Amino acid sequence: MARAHEAGALHSPGSSATAIVPSWLTPPADVNELLPQLWSQTVERGDAGGLRVGGVDVAELAATYGTPLYVVDELDFRSRAVAWRDAFADAFADLCGGADVYYASKAFTATGVTRWIAQDGLHLDTSSAGELELGLRGGVLPGRIALHGNNKSRGEIAAALAAGVGRIVLDSLQEVDLVADVAAELGVVAPVMLRITVGVEAHTHSYIATAHEDQKFGLSLTSGQAMATVARVLARPELHLLGLHSHIGSQIFDMGGFEVSARRLLGLHRTIEREHGVELAEVDLGGGYGIAYTSEHQPLPPAEIAGRLAEIVARECLVQGIAVPRVSVEPGRAIAGPAGFTLYEVGVTKDVALDGGATRRYVSVDGGMSDNIRTALYDADYSATVASRASQAPGVLSRVVGKHCESGDVVVKDEFLPGDTGAGDLLAVPGTGAYCRSMASNYNQLPRPAVVSVRDGSAKVLVRRETPTDLLALDAG
Amino acid sequence: MARAHEAGALHSPGSSATAIVPSWLTPPADVNELLPQLWSQTVERGDAGGLRVGGVDVAELAATYGTPLYVVDELDFRSRAVAWRDAFADAFADLCGGADVYYASKAFTATGVTRWIAQDGLHLDTSSAGELELGLRGGVLPGRIALHGNNKSRGEIAAALAAGVGRIVLDSLQEVDLVADVAAELGVVAPVMLRITVGVEAHTHSYIATAHEDQKFGLSLTSGQAMATVARVLARPELHLLGLHSHIGSQIFDMGGFEVSARRLLGLHRTIEREHGVELAEVDLGGGYGIAYTSEHQPLPPAEIAGRLAEIVARECLVQGIAVPRVSVEPGRAIAGPAGFTLYEVGVTKDVALDGGATRRYVSVDGGMSDNIRTALYDADYSATVASRASQAPGVLSRVVGKHCESGDVVVKDEFLPGDTGAGDLLAVPGTGAYCRSMASNYNQLPRPAVVSVRDGSAKVLVRRETPTDLLALDAG
Numbered sequence: 001m002a003r004a005h006e007a008g009a010l011h012s013p014g015s016s017a018t019a020i021v022p023s024w025l026t027p028p029a030d031v032n033e034l035l036p037q038l039w040s041q042t043v044e045r046g047d048a049g050g051l052r053v054g055g056v057d058v059a060e061l062a063a064t065y066g067t068p069l070y071v072v073d074e075l076d077f078r079s080r081a082v083a084w085r086d087a088f089a090d091a092f093a094d095l096c097g098g099a100d101v102y103y104a105s106k107a108f109t110a111t112g113v114t115r116w117i118a119q120d121g122l123h124l125d126t127s128s129a130g131e132l133e134l135g136l137r138g139g140v141l142p143g144r145i146a147l148h149g150n151n152k153s154r155g156e157i158a159a160a161l162a163a164g165v166g167r168i169v170l171d172s173l174q175e176v177d178l179v180a181d182v183a184a185e186l187g188v189v190a191p192v193m194l195r196i197t198v199g200v201e202a203h204t205h206s207y208i209a210t211a212h213e214d215q216k217f218g219l220s221l222t223s224g225q226a227m228a229t230v231a232r233v234l235a236r237p238e239l240h241l242l243g244l245h246s247h248i249g250s251q252i253f254d255m256g257g258f259e260v261s262a263r264r265l266l267g268l269h270r271t272i273e274r275e276h277g278v279e280l281a282e283v284d285l286g287g288g289y290g291i292a293y294t295s296e297h298q299p300l301p302p303a304e305i306a307g308r309l310a311e312i313v314a315r316e317c318l319v320q321g322i323a324v325p326r327v328s329v330e331p332g333r334a335i336a337g338p339a340g341f342t343l344y345e346v347g348v349t350k351d352v353a354l355d356g357g358a359t360r361r362y363v364s365v366d367g368g369m370s371d372n373i374r375t376a377l378y379d380a381d382y383s384a385t386v387a388s389r390a391s392q393a394p395g396v397l398s399r400v401v402g403k404h405c406e407s408g409d410v411v412v413k414d415e416f417l418p419g420d421t422g423a424g425d426l427l428a429v430p431g432t433g434a435y436c437r438s439m440a441s442n443y444n445q446l447p448r449p450a451v452v453s454v455r456d457g458s459a460k461v462l463v464r465r466e467t468p469t470d471l472l473a474l475d476a477g
Numbered sequence: 478m479a480r481a482h483e484a485g486a487l488h489s490p491g492s493s494a495t496a497i498v499p500s501w502l503t504p505p506a507d508v509n510e511l512l513p514q515l516w517s518q519t520v521e522r523g524d525a526g527g528l529r530v531g532g533v534d535v536a537e538l539a540a541t542y543g544t545p546l547y548v549v550d551e552l553d554f555r556s557r558a559v560a561w562r563d564a565f566a567d568a569f570a571d572l573c574g575g576a577d578v579y580y581a582s583k584a585f586t587a588t589g590v591t592r593w594i595a596q597d598g599l600h601l602d603t604s605s606a607g608e609l610e611l612g613l614r615g616g617v618l619p620g621r622i623a624l625h626g627n628n629k630s631r632g633e634i635a636a637a638l639a640a641g642v643g644r645i646v647l648d649s650l651q652e653v654d655l656v657a658d659v660a661a662e663l664g665v666v667a668p669v670m671l672r673i674t675v676g677v678e679a680h681t682h683s684y685i686a687t688a689h690e691d692q693k694f695g696l697s698l699t700s701g702q703a704m705a706t707v708a709r710v711l712a713r714p715e716l717h718l719l720g721l722h723s724h725i726g727s728q729i730f731d732m733g734g735f736e737v738s739a740r741r742l743l744g745l746h747r748t749i750e751r752e753h754g755v756e757l758a759e760v761d762l763g764g765g766y767g768i769a770y771t772s773e774h775q776p777l778p779p780a781e782i783a784g785r786l787a788e789i790v791a792r793e794c795l796v797q798g799i800a801v802p803r804v805s806v807e808p809g810r811a812i813a814g815p816a817g818f819t820l821y822e823v824g825v826t827k828d829v830a831l832d833g834g835a836t837r838r839y840v841s842v843d844g845g846m847s848d849n850i851r852t853a854l855y856d857a858d859y860s861a862t863v864a865s866r867a868s869q870a871p872g873v874l875s876r877v878v879g880k881h882c883e884s885g886d887v888v889v890k891d892e893f894l895p896g897d898t899g900a901g902d903l904l905a906v907p908g909t910g911a912y913c914r915s916m917a918s919n920y921n922q923l924p925r926p927a928v929v930s931v932r933d934g935s936a937k938v939l940v941r942r943e944t945p946t947d948l949l950a951l952d953a954g
Contacts (some may be wrong), residue, residue: 445607
């Protein structure tokens with residue numbers, strides 16, 4: 001796929017008849033089939049053929065809450081969260097008494113979500129005052145909350161320390177004194193970790209163990225920056241150094257990057273303990289675990305990830321001759337992503353003749369890049385299915401597009417949809433539980449959709465739909 | 478530049494010492510210099526070295542309204558709008574009695590903006606009920622408003638017709654009957670144009686005259702789709718066909734694409750007139766005119782664009798043997814973009830050692846991809862300058878990054894900033910008047926910045942800053 005051309009014409013390089021179907025996409029035997037890895041656990045087709053989630057017909061959700069609509073399968077979200085929690089607790093039980101799972105708020109957060117996190121005993125990863133506030137509102141114990149960020153404001157640091165968060169992850173030398181000064185003002189000791197750039201870049205199915213990382217985050221391992229910052233932290237009595245942190249990428253399926261990262265991180269951990277005569281109680285291996293957006297993705301189950309990470313940590317600690325620190329990880333997408341889907345109503349459909357005799361069907365929906373920027377932003381792939389009914393029509397290669405005044409406004413680049421898909425049909429796009437509502441905009445003055453959670457036959461609003469009045473509330477007139 | 482890697486490490490391919498400076502970027506002789514093509518007309522450095530706009534110190538704006546802050550230079554916006562209006566009126570005066578300039582709302586809109594449009598006698602291009610509403614609130618005469626969109630809702634069409642908009646641009650065969658039916662219900666005749674895909678793709682400095690366009694917009698010229706739709710429109714008495722419309726891309730500097738587009742569009746115009754014995758009163762050549770984001774961009778002045786388009790239209794109408802229809806164009810970015818800049822406060826700075834001995838300085842600001850997604854979304858380039866003071870320090874190649882929990886959160890990829898740029902400095906990024914606030918999100922629960930307009934020594938809020946309370950207003954608790 002070509003990069004999105006802003007507000008302009010999209011020239012798709014693969015537009016000859018033979019080349020327009022991506023290699024990973026095969027025509028389905030049955031256009032109504034729901035691939036289990038793409039859909040949250042309670043999603044099924046009802047007897048009439050329409051999709052149901054949590055025992056509720058999606059047609060009923062659309063009628064009650066309107067479209068576009070983000071739907072979260074509460075049972076799926078929470079059992080996924082619990083699966084991560086338990087997998088890490090079990091895998092690390094003998095090694096270091098368990099491991100902590102921090103749900104990464106940035107994927108998607110709301111008071112209703114952090115309440116689940118609190119009730120289900122997970123920890124919470126936040127990276128702003130707003131995310132912290134939602135965590136506290138949901139009842140997450142402050143000691144279980146982490147505050148991240150490459151450029152935290154003084155106000156955010158003060159809010160976190162006043163709340164009593166369990167850790168602030170320091171990201172630069174400058175931040176050491178900033179956090180220590182705020183802690184001094186508040187008369188508290190700030191528990192801190194240091195984000196280290198370990199020189200690993202993970203990209204979905206592979207990783208690169210580079211000598212450097214050309215990015216804004218973290219303290220460089222190789223340049224001496226990390227050790228200089230450690231010395232500065234240890235010199236400030238207002239700070240308590242818990243340990244080191246790394247994060248190597250996102251949508252990762254290859255564990256190799258985590259292995260190299262853990263080795264480098266624990267090597268530094270050892271150096272710090274030896275040189276400074278301190279004991280570091282924790283290590284955080286970050287997030288980035290991939291999910292299935294299409295049939296081409298085969299994510300590892302949490303138990304397998306936890307088991308492999310436990311092996312890696314055990315081996316590295318043995319080699320380094322250090323006590324095994326308490327381990328933590330930060331999945332966000334892996335919990336929220338597969339638990340959600342977006343429900344749209346179809347409007348205009350259009351067949352566009354391409355070179356070589358091929359045709360692409362454009363299926364327009366009532367949302368678009370304002371509710372899912374990932375397709376345009378990351379060239380991301382998604383899947384889709386007609387949700388309001390089953391169809392006997394054969395699959396036709398389709399592109400699901402939004403209603404924005406921009407050619408790059410694509411939701412699903414390639415999917416086989418029933419040939420009779422048309423105006424009034426509901427369309428569901430799975431895997432949108434993460435990084436869709438959280439990155440949503442009002443582009444073209446479209447109000448942002450509601451998020452509803454569904455469980456045991458009933459639905460509940462997590463984030464209400466914006467109204468035209470909400471939009472005008474910011475307009476100064 | 479590599480494509481942004483979501484939430485992950487950025488591996489910049491050009492990271493050796495010799496290759497990290499982009500070819501178009503040269504170290505400035507004076508880091509305080511303001512290149513005139515990048516800044517709105519009233520921006521200057523005051524005696525103390527800080528930036529002033531509309532006679533107001535940006536430090537005062539930051540103190541009053543906070544940062545990040547979108548600043549619009551009212552005089553610049555309006556004189557640019559008037560320059561477009563007059564250039565087209567003049568260039569087309571003898572040809573067809575003038576031409577109409579539709580300001581494209583999607584670039585940036587607010588009641589305060591549409592009030593300027595109304596007062597200054599421009600027309601308005603909208604593509605949703607929300608954009609239409611803001612146009613009406615600002616006092617734009619309904620007859621001067623156009624409604625666009627590939628998937629307009631019935632409600633949007635009804636709102637537009639009830640308001641009495643001057644044109645609805647039809648985008649598909651299906652929409653013909655939808656608009657006609659709504660018009661029939663309301664007892665009005667809908668003035669319509671047809672968006673034609675003319676098979677021209679314009680990309681900044683070049684264009685391709687392809688046989689097809691693989692995109693969601695418009696009716697294909699070559700497939701017969703356009704002519705079939707014309708017949709359908711003419712068969713519905715509730716519709717009045719004004720003429721044809723095309724839009725070939727965005728951020729265009731090469732007039733060649735407009736020439737090919739006009740030729741094809743006017744060819745179809747002639748065919749319709751001959752085959753159906755009708756006269757088409759109008760033709761719309763769309764928008765897409767480029768602006769300067771960096772020193773590499775040299776946009777044409779409106780008078781030159783209008784003059785070249787007038788030549789093209791005159792010649793094509795002569796060749797086709799048709800009367801010259803009333804011409805309209807739809808600049809958005811070209812009016813709003815250069816009139817605005819974003820004001821940030823600098824926080825953490827960090828030098829990252831790259832391969833080959835090079836160093837990149839990361840300068841973090843208090844906003845980021847939530848207030849400017851264009852850098853990550855379109856791989857767009859921007860410029861920046863320290864705004865709160867002049868500096869005697871030499872320029873250092875810097876990357877301006879935001880505070881979001883994502884590596885792709887870059888605002889300005891490459892700029893020479895003073896070597897003493899540091900925490901507390903104000904930084905201004907020009908060219909952000911278009912497609913920044915309009916595409917802004919609450920990613921990481923950051924409230925969206927205010928937009929203020931400044932003129933003659935005083936500032937006025939166009940869109941107020943979101944508060945944490947605004948964000949929580951949608952949270953269902």
